[in-house]
Amino acid sequence: MIAIIGGTFDPIHFGHLRPALDIAEQLALKEVRFIPSATPPHRWQPVASTEQRLAMVKLAVTDMPIFSVDDREYQREGASYTVDTLKSIRDEIGSDESLCMIIGFDAFQSFTQWRDWKGILKLTHLVVSSRPGYDQHEIEDWVKPYHCNNPKELNKKSSGLLYFANVTQLDISATFIREQISKGKSAQFLTSNTVNEYIIRNKLYEIE
Ligand code: ATP
Numbered sequence: 001m002i003a004i005i006g007g008t009f010d011p012i013h014f015g016h017l018r019p020a021l022d023i024a025e026q027l028a029l030k031e032v033r034f035i036p037s038a039t040p041p042h043r044w045q046p047v048a049s050t051e052q053r054l055a056m057v058k059l060a061v062t063d064m065p066i067f068s069v070d071d072r073e074y075q076r077e078g079a080s081y082t083v084d085t086l087k088s089i090r091d092e093i094g095s096d097e098s099l100c101m102i103i104g105f106d107a108f109q110s111f112t113q114w115r116d117w118k119g120i121l122k123l124t125h126l127v128v129s130s131r132p133g134y135d136q137h138e139i140e141d142w143v144k145p146y147h148c149n150n151p152k153e154l155n156k157k158s159s160g161l162l163y164f165a166n167v168t169q170l171d172i173s174a175t176f177i178r179e180q181i182s183k184g185k186s187a188q189f190l191t192s193n194t195v196n197e198y199i200i201r202n203k204l205y206e207i208e
Pocket of ligand 1: 106
């Protein structure tokens with residue numbers, strides 16, 4: 001079973017990396033692909049350039065053999081929609097391989113506003129990671145047909161299930177890191193040393 005995790009990664013931090021590892025261990029994943037988004041359709045444009053964000057993701061994943069970087073959203077012109085990314089991954093891995101898309105609970109809250117979200121769930125499972133500050137009160141009606149409690153079920157189908165994963169709670173966001181740096185403070189211990197050194201070397205996020 002393969003998983004993907006998309007994001008702006010502006011910059012990538014331990015709140016991305018540790019939950020991804022928790023989920024890899026819980027689901028016995030063979031690979032987790034980090035997919036930086038080129039032009040995020042739903043939000044403001046990133047501060048660091050696409051090349052810089054990609055470089056930081058590459059630095060962050062080198063210590064973990066099952067982690068890799070997939071830059072396919074950079075190869076495509078225009079807005080990168082998740083459903084298109086998933087179609088292109090499916091073309092490569094075939095329809096039988098079990099595929100999971102990891103998203104944090106914050107992103108999950110707007111999932112039904114994503115382009116063709118039902119189509120997304122035909123192409124992948126959804127694994128929703130807990131995130132500090134975002135509590136789940138009850139399972140919404142639309143979730144129920146997809147909901148699965150037992151992670152072993154994910155391996156039995158290639159797509160179409162939704163699983164809530166409990167992960168290490170790290171109250172870190174890229175916004176917080178950018179704010180810290182713009183105030184002249186350090187991002188040490190919020191992300192890997194290699195990413196932190198890259199940020200310093202390239203003077204990223206120094207101006208608010
Ligand atoms: P920003 O603060 O710039 O909005 P972010 O820290 O939320 O960025 P993104 O690149 O937007 O990071 O997130 C990519 C994915 O990782 C999203 O699905 C998001 O929910 C998830 N994620 C980010 N930070 C955490 C965290 N601390 N714990 C769990 N999931 C997280």
